[in-house]
Amino acid sequence: DTGVSQDPRHKITKRGQNVTFRCDPISEHNRLYWYRQTLGQGPEFLTYFQNEAQLEKSRLLSDRFSAERPKGSFSTLEIQRTEQGDSAMYLCASSRLAPIYNEQFFGPGTRLTVL
């Protein structure tokens, strides 16, 4: 069990550019979540996958944001035409499907800075 991994750990981009982040969940975890955390705040939910199906999206996920989880394994989060307000830490989490053992485990995050 290597834990949840995210790549890259840091990304600096210019306003208007597209960026893509990757998350690899714990191997036996069916559920995968994306959250965004701005400075001094708790994480806010963005979207959730069960296997390859995207089951819930937050209103925070504007049409510039898209997430995928092909084949129910890793997930990608893409932001198109980045804005300075997109600067944040993007966190991925995964959990088991079983009702009792559904503790969410988080990755190290991707820190995005939009100049």
Added chain:
Amino acid sequence: KQEVTQIPAALSVPEGENLVLNCSFTDSAIYNLQWFRQDPGKGLTSLLLIQSSQREQTSGRLNASLDKSSGRSTLYIAASQPGDSATYLCAVKPGGTSYGKLTFGQGTILTVHP
């Protein structure tokens, strides 16, 4: 809409003190509550998870309690150490289903000085 509040926002204590962090939530219909630790610039480390049917969970020097009816949880840290310095976050999962997003508080920044 579920809202989670953590008090205090920041806490500074000398090493060795026992301390309590508070978390309150507005909707008592929760599935579970998790406490996390976050070091600066890092991801979240899960500390304790309490199911809605449980009253408390313990792990080492940490003890978390849950009073669902009053919408409160506390995290008790015994014999604090400088290595405990971090931001502590509580998060609740809505009731009715085992999946679902976590709603987080803003966190308590803990500093334990030698």
